[in-house]
Each structure stands twice: as C-alpha cells, then as structure tokens.
Amino acid sequence: MTQLDDQALIHIAKYFQALAEPMRLKILNGLRDGEKNVTELVEISRGTQANVSKHLNLLRESKLIKRESRGTKAYYSIADQRTFDLCNLVCGQIASQMSLEVAANEAFIVTLQANQ
Amino acid sequence: MTQLDDQALIHIAKYFQALAEPMRLKILNGLRDGEKNVTELVEISRGTQANVSKHLNLLRESKLIKRESRGTKAYYSIADQRTFDLCNLVCGQIASQMSLEVAANEAFIVTLQANQ
DNA sequence: ATAATACATGATTATATAGTTATATTAAAA
DNA sequence: TTTTAATATAACTATATAATCATGTATTAT
Numbered sequence: 001m002t003q004l005d006d007q008a009l010i011h012i013a014k015y016f017q018a019l020a021e022p023m024r025l026k027i028l029n030g031l032r033d034g035e036k037n038v039t040e041l042v043e044i045s046r047g048t049q050a051n052v053s054k055h056l057n058l059l060r061e062s063k064l065i066k067r068e069s070r071g072t073k074a075y076y077s078i079a080d081q082r083t084f085d086l087c088n089l090v091c092g093q094i095a096s097q098m099s100l101e102v103a104a105n106e107a108f109i110v111t112l113q114a115n116q
Numbered sequence: 117m118t119q120l121d122d123q124a125l126i127h128i129a130k131y132f133q134a135l136a137e138p139m140r141l142k143i144l145n146g147l148r149d150g151e152k153n154v155t156e157l158v159e160i161s162r163g164t165q166a167n168v169s170k171h172l173n174l175l176r177e178s179k180l181i182k183r184e185s186r187g188t189k190a191y192y193s194i195a196d197q198r199t200f201d202l203c204n205l206v207c208g209q210i211a212s213q214m215s216l217e218v219a220a221n222e223a224f225i226v227t228l229q230a231n232q
Numbered sequence: 233a234t235a236a237t238a239c240a241t242g243a244t245t246a247t248a249t250a251g252t253t254a255t256a257t258t259a260a261a262a
Numbered sequence: 263t264t265t266t267a268a269t270a271t272a273a274c275t276a277t278a279t280a281a282t283c284a285t286g287t288a289t290t291a292t
Binding site: 037039050053054057069072073074 | 266
Binding site for chain 2: 279280281282283284288289290
C-alpha cells in the first residue's frame with residue numbers, strides 16, 4: 001500500500017462516516033423529495049435546530065448536500081444525482097415502512113460518488 | 117417517523133459505520149481475492165495483531181466477513197457475494213492505483229446488504 | 233507434559249464526535 | 263431603526279472507539 005492509497009482509504013472512510021449517523025440519514029431521507037430549509041428539516045427529523053444545523057454542515061462538507069441561501073432561509077438539497085440515488089435507495093427502504101426483518105433480506109443498490 | 121423506522125436508521129448507520137474506518141477498508145481490500153488468516157492480514161494491513169483482530173471481530177459482528185477456524189489459524193473471508201461486490205468495487209478503486217483526482221470523478225456501484 | 237505458534241481479549245489512553253445550551257449573525261418586516 | 267425570524271456557531275459534556283500493551287486461550291509440535 002502506498003501512502004496515496006492510504007489517503008484514498010481515509011477519503012472513502014470519511015464518505016462512509018458521513019452516512020454512519022441515524023440523524024444524518026433521517027435528514028437525507030427528508031431531502032429525497034426536494035430541497036428543504038433548516039426549519040423544515042428540524043421538524044422532519046425531530047431534532048434541535050442547533051444539532052440539525054451541525055449535521056447539515058457536516059453533510060455539506062462531505063459534498064453530500066448543497067446549500068442555497070434565499071432571504072433569511074437556507075435551502076439544502078442533495079448535491080447531485082448520484083447522491084440522490086444513494087439517498088433515494090438507502091433511505092427509501094426506511095421510508096417505505098419496511099420492517100427490519102424484510103430489510104435484512106433485501107439488497108439495495110447504491111450509487112456512490114467518491115467526493116472530492 | 118415511527119420508532120421502528122428509527123431502529124432501521126440505527127441499523128443502516130451501523131452498517132456504514134463498519135465501513136467508515138481506513139484500516140477496516142484495508143482489511144476488506146485484502147480479502148478481495150479470497151480468504152486469509154489473521155497473520156496474513158496483519159502483514160497486508162501493516163497493523164498490529166491485536167488491532168487487526170479487533171477490527172476483524174467488528175467486521176464479523178457487522179456480518180461483513182465470516183470466520184472459519186482451522187487448526188491454530190483463523191481464516192476470514194467476505195461474508196457473501198453482495199459484500200464481496202461491495203469490497204470489490206469500493207476497495208477495487210484503491211487497489212487499481214487510482215489517483216484521488218480520478219477517484220473524485222468516478223462513480224462506483226455498490227451492492228449493499230442490510231445486515232441482520 | 234512442555235514449548236511454540238496463532239489468535240483473542242481486558243485494561244488503559246487518546247481522540248473524535250453527537251447533543252445541549254447559550255449566544256452570535258444575518259436578513260426581512262414593522 | 264428596532265424587532266423578529268432563521269440559521270450558524272462557540273463552549274461544554276458525555277460517549278464511543280481506535281490504538282497500544284500486556285496477558286489469556288487454544289491448538290499443534292517436540
């Protein structure tokens with residue numbers, strides 16, 4: 001393994017790390033059907049404003065979502081189609097009221113984008 | 117969101133968490149071409165025996181790999197084809213000496229299995 | 233039986249991060 | 263221009279976990 005390879009591993013690990021948090025998955029799930037502002041995401045996720053804001057920032061740094069400021073509101077959305085697919089497929093499982101038993105036996109295909 | 121959904125989110129987050137560690141990705145990469153024992157994986161990963169052993173246990177608990185004890189050795193391998201695909205595709209990017217710049221612009225499809 | 237090899241695990245430390253509370257910033261409205 | 267609403271962030275606490283070191287356990291060989 002070269003050092004560059006180690007860097008790549010760290011890079012990919014961080015990408016997975018961004019997805020390795022229930023609240024962030026819930027937020028991504030909330031963005032499946034289009035952009036939402038922070039207040040809306042706070043309601044959907046049932047988290048506190050401060051905590052949601054932090055998770056949004058982390059997801060943005062991981063290039064999973066993007067931010068657009070309009071007036072006093074900040075609208076977040078899935079960064080690109082690949083990430084949308086990721087969100088749609090991973091979180092779609094949950095959204096469809098699938099039970100854990102069923103989920104355990106289902107495979108879902110995920111399109112991942114290695115973030116810059 | 118129901119409580120069951122929250123449980124599913126936790127479940128999926130843990131799956132990603134298992135992948136969110138460079139040393140574990142390195143180990144999975146080392147298993148791409150078939151089973152290996154702990155000593156071999158220690159050499160491949162350039163980690164300590166204790167640390168590799170712990171990561172192996174975590175990967176096993178996450179159902180990503182399986183263990184078979186033969187004699188005094190413990191052979192680990194990718195748990196099933198889906199996980200193999202995951203490993204092959206995610207880690208294959210690294211193994212193929214791909215640079216970070218290139219990796220950033222490549223998409224790779226990952227077949228995930230929600231672990232039990 | 234004893235030694236050697238292979239692997240696992242307990243104890244400890246250091247670090248990262250999720251969540252909370254309080255406060256700061258920024259833009260629109262009154 | 264003061265207020266209000268929306269969002270971000272700093273400080274702090276608690277928890278999780280990666281790494282290390284030392285030791286335990288189990289299997290084979292002598």
